[in-house]
Amino acid sequence: MKKKLLSNAITTADMVIVGLEANDKADATRQLAERLLGAGRITDIETYLVAVAKREEHFPTGIEGGIAIPHAQSEAVVTPSVAVATSTSGVDFGAEDGKSNLIFLIAAPANGGSEHLEILGTLAYKVMDEDFRNELLNEKDPAVIAATLTREVQK
Amino acid sequence: MKFVGVTACITGIAHTYMAQAALEQAAKKLGHEMVVETQGSAGTNPMKQELIDAADGVIFAVDLPVKGRERFAGKPYIELGVAKVIGGDKGVNVMSDFIAAIEAGTAAKIEGDKPAPAAAPEPKAEKPAGEKKKGFFGGLFG
Numbered sequence: 001m002k003k004k005l006l007s008n009a010i011t012t013a014d015m016v017i018v019g020l021e022a023n024d025k026a027d028a029t030r031q032l033a034e035r036l037l038g039a040g041r042i043t044d045i046e047t048y049l050v051a052v053a054k055r056e057e058h059f060p061t062g063i064e065g066g067i068a069i070p071h072a073q074s075e076a077v078v079t080p081s082v083a084v085a086t087s088t089s090g091v092d093f094g095a096e097d098g099k100s101n102l103i104f105l106i107a108a109p110a111n112g113g114s115e116h117l118e119i120l121g122t123l124a125y126k127v128m129d130e131d132f133r134n135e136l137l138n139e140k141d142p143a144v145i146a147a148t149l150t151r152e153v154q155k
Numbered sequence: 156m157k158f159v160g161v162t163a164c165i166t167g168i169a170h171t172y173m174a175q176a177a178l179e180q181a182a183k184k185l186g187h188e189m190v191v192e193t194q195g196s197a198g199t200n201p202m203k204q205e206l207i208d209a210a211d212g213v214i215f216a217v218d219l220p221v222k223g224r225e226r227f228a229g230k231p232y233i234e235l236g237v238a239k240v241i242g243g244d245k246g247v248n249v250m251s252d253f254i255a256a257i258e259a260g261t262a263a264k265i266e267g268d269k270p271a272p273a274a275a276p277e278p279k280a281e282k283p284a285g286e287k288k289k290g291f292f293g294g295l296f297g
Contacts, residue, residue, distance in 0.1 A: 055165075055166055058165060059238055061169070063173070063241055063242040064242030064243035064245070065242060065243065067242075069169050069173070071166065071168050071169045072166070073166055073168060073196065095242070096242070096243070097242075097243065106168060106169060108166075108168050108196070114196075114197045114198045115197075117167075117168065117195070117196045117197035117198075118197040118198075120168055120169070120197075121168065121169075121171065121172040121193065121195055121197050122172070123172075124168070124169040124170070124171070124172035124173045124176075125172040125173065125175060125176045126176075127173065127176075128173050128176035128177055128180065128241070129176070
């Protein structure tokens with residue numbers, strides 16, 4: 001039984017990958033999901049990844065402006081979380097204008113309370129803010145990225 | 156012009172809120188007002204009927220049926236998939252085209268008659284939609 005010493009923050013430095021190198025979106029998603037697993041945010045990586053892939057099939061989450069926001073609600077998710085990657089080379093998430101350089105992998109519990117889901121909604125909302133995105137993209141320190149994100153969506 | 160809208164996506168986690176941001180940004184860029192009701196997994200925050208009544212047009216960016224659609228009856232509207240307003244200039248283009256249609260009198264109107272105020276079935280309110288997310292109206296990092 002894992003100790004439940006989970007932070008309330010939706011992300012922490014160990015869930016941030018600066019300079020991600022990935023072959024494709026499945027690889028990128030897996031690398032990020034491993035961070036969620038390592039941080040105790042998900043219990044079963046395969047179950048979670050299947051849910052993400054299934055949602056991704058509905059329509060891809062790459063968005064014009066170099067963003068991707070793969071996400072899923074799953075029983076494998078312990079607490080609402082987001083793993084973040086910046087990638088100079090970029091990963092193809094199906095955006096119309098090319099690869100995504102800023103990737104947010106969102107994990108929502110299957111039966112999350114609305115206040116938790118609202119935090120994730122706020123994150124999705126903030127991602128549309130270009131200045132916010134640039135602030136994250138230009139930052140090299142995972143701890144600062146995690147702190148910036150948490151500050152903006154949980155205040 | 157004053158616009159109101161509803162956003163909703165299948166999982167109700169991300170695109171609902173991205174579309175909200177995109178529509179608000181589009182309105183700001185074009186010098187109009189936009190209030191969005193997000194019908195997501197975090198719940199729905201029904202907007203005040205007065206806002207709907209005062210609106211010049213309604214934008215539904217949804218992958219699901221709009222809850223309480225009858226509240227918008229009689230208003231000029233446009234309805235499209237949630238992804239159609241997210242990214243690049245999509246939101247701005249959608250709004251510009253819609254404005255042109257409203258001005259030309261060619262915009263479709265939402266079917267039905269507006270219910271009497273007492274009959275308006277508003278889902279249980281948590282907070283007014285306009286106050287739910289501070290953001291582009293409340294300063295850059297509102």
